[in-house]
Amino acid sequence: MMVEFEPPQVACIVSSANHSFAALRATRECVIAIPSIDLAPIVVKVGNTSGRNIDKFATLGLTAAPSTRIAAPLVEECFANLECKVADTRSVNKYNLFILNVLKAWTDPAKRERKTIHHCGYGRFVVDGATITLKSRMR
Amino acid sequence: MMVEFEPPQVACIVSSANHSFAALRATRECVIAIPSIDLAPIVVKVGNTSGRNIDKFATLGLTAAPSTRIAAPLVEECFANLECKVADTRSVNKYNLFILNVLKAWTDPAKRERKTIHHCGYGRFVVDGATITLKSRMR
16 A cells, blocks of 8 residues: 655555565565556466466566666566565564555556556456546645 | 455554544544445545544535444445454554554445545546456465
């Protein structure tokens, strides 16, 4: 979830059973790659496999692209990628909750599909629908 | 954001400039009321006003319904309401981040509209679209 706008900061929960958890703790950095609906079948495969056993890029046909601020690669197929460094681990042991600083944000203007998917559990996803704009004083 | 399934736990960020922040710190409990798209104009008004100055229930035509585990009321017009107690404040001073235990969850089966809205900033909201189901081993 969003924590702060400027400088941009997010919080995320990563199950301690996941390889990502060990990797995030060891390297203290990660890319948050944001897939659109067309990638949903690959997203499920990413979630149903572990980096402990396979190279997900090679096995699932994803392309690693170079980051500039961290060592972890971007996922070329995603329309947005956030380069992040761990800012705070005070809630990791108890809640698996990492506070991340977003150091660089990428978006690929050539990718027209930008509808994201929200996992509701058991393979069920809600896809982004219409965008509405209401008069508001809120940023 | 979701923190844990069982027992259910969520994390939420509340701006320290908001009346809700002071109320949450003082009472250590809250209701997370989940509005559907038909309430969007009222949602914006709720966000653009402060409980410091007005009674939002009275002013915005919302109905307070009794909770069972906490003192704060449910919002009758919302299709779902979560009764929560603050579980941990360790990240409040630095990140305005509260860890909440969800003690009771309500849903109103008579309310057919269940599309939620996601604020992207400046009054722009993405509305839930289609639901898709893919074969997955993930809960």
